[in-house]
Amino acid sequence: MDLQHRSPPGDHVGVHDLVKRYGDVAAVDSVSLGVKKGEFLALLGPSGSGKTTILMNIAGFDFPDSGRIEIDGQDVTWTPPYKRNLGMVFQRYTLFPHMSVLDNIAFPLRMRKIGRAEREERARAALKTVRLDGYGDRKPSQLSGGQQQRVAMARAVVYNPEVLLMDEPLSALDKNLREEMQIEIKHLQRELGVTVIFVTHDQTEALTMADRIAVLDHGKLQQLDTPRALYEAPASAFVAGFIGETNFWPATAANDAAPGDEVAVELEGGERATVMAADRLSRQQAVRVAIRPENLRLSADSGGCAATVNEAIYAGSVTTLLVRTKGPILRVRLTAATAASEPAAGTSLSLGWQPRHARAYAAA
Amino acid sequence: MKSRPSRFLLGGRTYSPAVSLLLALPFLLVILLAFLLPLGMLLRESAFAPGFTVEHYRKVFDEPVYLRVMYRTVRISIFVTLISLLLGYPLALLMARARGLQLSLLLIAVLLPLWTSVLVRTYAWLVLLQRDGLINDMLTGLGIIDAPMQLLRTEGAVVLAMSHVLLPFVVLPLYASLRAIPDDYERAAKMLGANGFAVFRHVTLPLSMPGITSGCLMVFLLALGFFVTPALIGGPQQMMLATLVQQQVTELLNWPFAGAIIGVLLFAVLVLVIAFNRVVRLDRFVGQV
Numbered sequence: 347m348d349l350q351h352r353s354p355p356g357d358h359v360g361v362h363d364l365v366k367r368y369g370d371v372a373a374v375d376s377v378s379l380g381v382k383k384g385e386f387l388a389l390l391g392p393s394g395s396g397k398t399t400i401l402m403n404i405a406g407f408d409f410p411d412s413g414r415i416e417i418d419g420q421d422v423t424w425t426p427p428y429k430r431n432l433g434m435v436f437q438r439y440t441l442f443p444h445m446s447v448l449d450n451i452a453f454p455l456r457m458r459k460i461g462r463a464e465r466e467e468r469a470r471a472a473l474k475t476v477r478l479d480g481y482g483d484r485k486p487s488q489l490s491g492g493q494q495q496r497v498a499m500a501r502a503v504v505y506n507p508e509v510l511l512m513d514e515p516l517s518a519l520d521k522n523l524r525e526e527m528q529i530e531i532k533h534l535q536r537e538l539g540v541t542v543i544f545v546t547h548d549q550t551e552a553l554t555m556a557d558r559i560a561v562l563d564h565g566k567l568q569q570l571d572t573p574r575a576l577y578e579a580p581a582s583a584f585v586a587g588f589i590g591e592t593n594f595w596p597a598t599a600a601n602d603a604a605p606g607d608e609v610a611v612e613l614e615g616g617e618r619a620t621v622m623a624a625d626r627l628s629r630q631q632a633v634r635v636a637i638r639p640e641n642l643r644l645s646a647d648s649g650g651c652a653a654t655v656n657e658a659i660y661a662g663s664v665t666t667l668l669v670r671t672k673g674p675i676l677r678v679r680l681t682a683a684t685a686a687s688e689p690a691a692g693t694s695l696s697l698g699w700q701p702r703h704a705r706a707y708a709a710a
Numbered sequence: 711m712k713s714r715p716s717r718f719l720l721g722g723r724t725y726s727p728a729v730s731l732l733l734a735l736p737f738l739l740v741i742l743l744a745f746l747l748p749l750g751m752l753l754r755e756s757a758f759a760p761g762f763t764v765e766h767y768r769k770v771f772d773e774p775v776y777l778r779v780m781y782r783t784v785r786i787s788i789f790v791t792l793i794s795l796l797l798g799y800p801l802a803l804l805m806a807r808a809r810g811l812q813l814s815l816l817l818i819a820v821l822l823p824l825w826t827s828v829l830v831r832t833y834a835w836l837v838l839l840q841r842d843g844l845i846n847d848m849l850t851g852l853g854i855i856d857a858p859m860q861l862l863r864t865e866g867a868v869v870l871a872m873s874h875v876l877l878p879f880v881v882l883p884l885y886a887s888l889r890a891i892p893d894d895y896e897r898a899a900k901m902l903g904a905n906g907f908a909v910f911r912h913v914t915l916p917l918s919m920p921g922i923t924s925g926c927l928m929v930f931l932l933a934l935g936f937f938v939t940p941a942l943i944g945g946p947q948q949m950m951l952a953t954l955v956q957q958q959v960t961e962l963l964n965w966p967f968a969g970a971i972i973g974v975l976l977f978a979v980l981v982l983v984i985a986f987n988r989v990v991r992l993d994r995f996v997g998q999v
Contacts (some may be wrong), residue, residue: 405901407897426900427897427900428903434897434901436894436897438892440897442895442917443917444916444917448821453912454902457903495832501902505903581817642894693870
């Protein structure tokens with residue numbers, strides 16, 4: 347065995363050089379990632395990014411063309427699902443419709459040959475942790491969508507699995523319920539101390555819930571980091587655009603720069619500015635400068651880039667300005683506190699930013 | 711579901727009661743004139759000759775010969791139902807998992823016999839089972855038996871041939887109900903620690919119950935009144951109710967007694983269908999999720 351790719355000690359779940367092809371398309375293209383014990387990891391990406399395929403390989407419903415899955419240092423790549431001792435909550439409600447809620451929760455215990463009395467006691471306790479005590483005798487169809495997913499969670503944790511896998515479990519719920527459930531899942535995870543791998547295409551969900559987020563695109567791991575690091579220092583233009591809102595301003599580097607260095611660029615439209623190199627850049631290289639809307643500063647004096655307010659969109663706690671520059675139209679975010687002197691449409695302004703907030707990525 | 715009083719939803723459109731009645735009229739007329747009317751006349755004859763009498767019905771239950779025929783009919787029908795279910799379930803399961811060409815071939819294999827005349831299929835069994843038929847020829851030729859066996863005109867032969875003829879009627883409802891079970895349930899069960907057999911026992915089998923009950927009911931009801939196959943394969947020794955009716959009508963011209971047998975059969979079928987409806991209602995919530 348190749349020692350180089352063993353999980354570092356402490357990794358609860360390890361994915362090593364996972365490759366899965368469907369025909370000519372690599373659904374998962376050599377992805378490696380490690381999940382620590384008790385960690386909440388989100389697999390985030392657009393549809394077709396390979397996040398679900400990775401989860402299915404961890405679960406044992408799909409098998410890789412090459413690469414390995416390890417749980418607690420054990421190679422489980424070819425172990426059938428029912429021997430992996432994992433819990434899973436699915437996108438669709440998968441409570442067995444012919445069983446009562448309590449029988450559903452007791453099912454995994456029954457499969458583990460646990461006696462009826464203990465089964466019932468543990469199922470009732472699990473039902474209580476998801477705040478549904480008293481609902482045990484109902485049929486799943488008599489519960490709301492949110493309640494059904496809570497029962498599914500109780501069923502997935504009642505046998506104390508090593509790892510809890512969640513495949514977009516909240517996508518079928520409406521927005522308010524979804525936000526409520528996000529907090530609830532997070533609490534449950536902390537309470538039980540279980541390792542969670544959570545697949546979602548919703549970046550807000552990932553940012554809210556996860557300790558770390560693995561951003562995937564076209565089967566490749568783009569970045570694996572904490573929500574804050576992903577947001578503040580995205581490793582690629584894709585991540586910058588995918589996580590949160592970002593303005594992209596095409597530009598040309600005026601000198602060579604290493605990642606993290608300040609670099610002078612000529613922005614589309616002709617103005618010059620100082621930004622931070624996110625990639626290794628060379629002189630004359632085409633770049634894309636990413637600036638978050640809340641990091642753009644407006645001032646009446648000149649000195650920054652010239653801009654004209656096109657439109658102001660008021661949305662309560664924040665106001666978004668669409669400003670026309672000599673290059674692209676940018677979005678500027680003003681919070682209620684800073685928006686006291688909200689400029690009207692047509693106002694000419696100067697646009698500035700701190701160099702560390704403007705990250706220049708090599709244009710693909 | 712909200713009730714939609716006196717309007718009928720057809721293909722996404724609703725029709726007024728008058729139009730609905732008009733559309734259904736040709737069908738209702740055929741049912742009325744070709745089925746309900748003659749049946750009613752037959753049943754009337756069984757109970758009025760010309761004054762009200764239960765004599766013919768009493769005869770059905772009093773004469774040991776007829777009781778034996780009834781008992782045999784029910785027994786054969788139960789066997790046929792069980793054998794069709796045992797043979798049909800694995801096939802339906804296979805079809806529910808199959809895709810593309812494999813599924814088409816399986817479907818054709820199930821449907822092709824259904825498109826062939828029952829008479830033809832029954833004669834095929836005659837060819838196989840008769841004294842100098844294929845099976846006896848083969849067994850004697852191989853030296854397994856010395857003299858040809860009596861295969862035809864046995865109850866086993868009747869059960870075998872009827873199971874073959876009626877098999878699609880249990881396979882198709884089973885296939886439909888197995889196909890309707892989302893894969894997710896199976897995945898969830900596996901994830902929760904169930905191996906292949908446990909998944910089948912605790913998830914697939916109970917969720918396919920509507921298909922099992924409707925398929926079995928269909929086969930059982932068809933078997934109760936089956937005529938061609940038992941008449942040809944079983945002969946007079948293995949007479950079933952339908953053959954008895956035919957004999958009473960065409961050979962003995964005893965219409966009132968034939969009517970009484972049909973009355974009994976009809977009553978039994980109605981009781982079964984009503985009981986079945988109760989059971990299926992319980993399964994309603996299954997389809998809802």
